[in-house]
Amino acid sequence: MPLPEGFCPGRVVIVRPRGLGDVVLSSAVIDALTRAWPDARLDFITERASRELLEPDARLDGIFLLDGEDRDARIRGGGLRSAVSWVRERSPDLLLDLFSNPRTAWLTAMSGVPFRVGLDKRVRRFAYNVRVPRFHGPPEEDHRWARDVQLDFLRNAGIRWAGEAKASVALTPEDAAFAERVLPDLGYAPGTSFATVLPGGSWESKRWSVEGFAAAGRAAAECLGAPTLVCWGPPEREDAEAIASRLGDAGRLAPPSRLREMAALLARSALTVSTDCLGRHFAVVQGVPTVGIFGTTDPRDWTPPDGPHRTVRGGPEEGYPSLRDFPADAVVAAVRDLLAEVDSGRAPL
Known part of the structure; x- marks a missing residue:
């Protein structure tokens, strides 16, 4: 089931905790969401190693670093329970779990976010009320570029945007x-x-x-x-x-x-x-x-x-x-x- 037609969230949380290269490519997701909902506020949950990549990105309203110790106004850190509390405080309308492993599925399930998008994978699928496929066709034949895999995650959830969503590096x-x-x-x-x-x-x-x-x-x-x-x-x-x-x-x-x-x-x-x-x-x-x-x-x-x-x-x-x-x-x-x-x-x- 995709997101409702005409859905327009005020705040979106993106979850992509590991893989620095994947975090770089997920900047295309940020671009796509900015194009789809220009007025929405975007938050990002990741791990400490990715802070340097995300901190300069002015499109992000808040960043949570799993296992981090940050406590400033825009960037917070802590364990999974602290991440759940942080999400609840921010009251997003939509959470996108790009990773969809057992740890992030638990975070998503406990978040209380009305719309929760994740991969349709075995038991963890029950953390999500909008489920999207991981592969297009047989896994051994699916060789989409990793950036396009993340953008297809959005498309399969019913998210549409104008123009080409591009990945980038936020340099100062x-x-x-x-x-x-x-x-x-x-x-x-x-x-x-x-x-x-x-x-x-x-x-x-x-x-x-x-x-x-x-x-x-x-x-x-x-x-x-x-x-x-x-x-x-x-x-x-x-x-x-x-x-x-x-x-x-x-x-x-x-x-x-x-x-x-x-x-x-x-x-x-x-x-x-x-x-x-x-x-x-x-x-x-x-x-x-x-x-x-x-x-x-x-x-x-x-x-x-x-x-x-x-x-x-x-x-x-x-x-x-x-x-x-x-x-x-x-x-x-x-x-x-x-x-x-x-x-x-x-x-x-």
């Missing part, structure tokens, strides 16, 4: 200033076209080799005539330093950065080469062409169906013990091919 002027300051310090003149490589991956099965990234970075530097910038987060520092060392004059190592500062650097690049990680989502939603390197995850689930993106896959299904064993040849070819297409105007931007 300080984030942009970081990039503007760092790039000249690294030797990039204004207007220089350069590539970035990012050796991210929250799971070992998503990690590629230092040698592979160095080869891809060198190919990009040759095509663009500028050193490749090696970006990184704290877990990737050792790999990033090794890649930059192998690149020599063909590379530059980015300084330590916060998540949004990294996104600001990636936004200024002509191409990002990355595994299936948060940084690639940053690049994709900011319109940066990408070459994605995948192991056990399916690239179709994490890549827009159109746009300037190439993917290669080198996991066990392709005959490699792990993604780290995948050679660089296919990635280097994809880098050269995509940069040639973008330069000629043949790749859709």
Whole structure:
């Protein structure tokens, strides 16, 4: 049963507690809801790690951080029971549980919100009075981009909006200033076209080799005539330093950065080469062409169906013990091919 025809809520709560990349893509949900109900106030329940991504988003009236300790006017934190109390205090008309796991289903059931939307999954379906399917057709054949999965969640609930709902990264002027300051310090003149490589991956099965990234970075530097910038987060520092060392004059190592500062650097690049990680989502939603390197995850689930993106896959299904064993040849070819297409105007931007 979809939402009633003509339904127009005064306040909506979005629940998406984990997966930084998924939280980035859920910004399209925020955009869609803003388009559907411009006067509605939007709240977001997530986990502490996502605070940096959501805090600058002026479209959000309130944010609750599960297991957080925040107590300011706009951002609160606490356990599940505190989250339920926070939702009840705010008296929303609609709650959207994008995650729909047992924990968020319990939160939803206890919230007292009149309309509660969630996935139609076994016992937890009873937490929701508007239930939507997880898959379109057989699960093994459903390979919608993860952003579109979230937007279809809204459509299946009966929510409609005008125009294209887009994912984005909420950057502050300080984030942009970081990039503007760092790039000249690294030797990039204004207007220089350069590539970035990012050796991210929250799971070992998503990690590629230092040698592979160095080869891809060198190919990009040759095509663009500028050193490749090696970006990184704290877990990737050792790999990033090794890649930059192998690149020599063909590379530059980015300084330590916060998540949004990294996104600001990636936004200024002509191409990002990355595994299936948060940084690639940053690049994709900011319109940066990408070459994605995948192991056990399916690239179709994490890549827009159109746009300037190439993917290669080198996991066990392709005959490699792990993604780290995948050679660089296919990635280097994809880098050269995509940069040639973008330069000629043949790749859709």
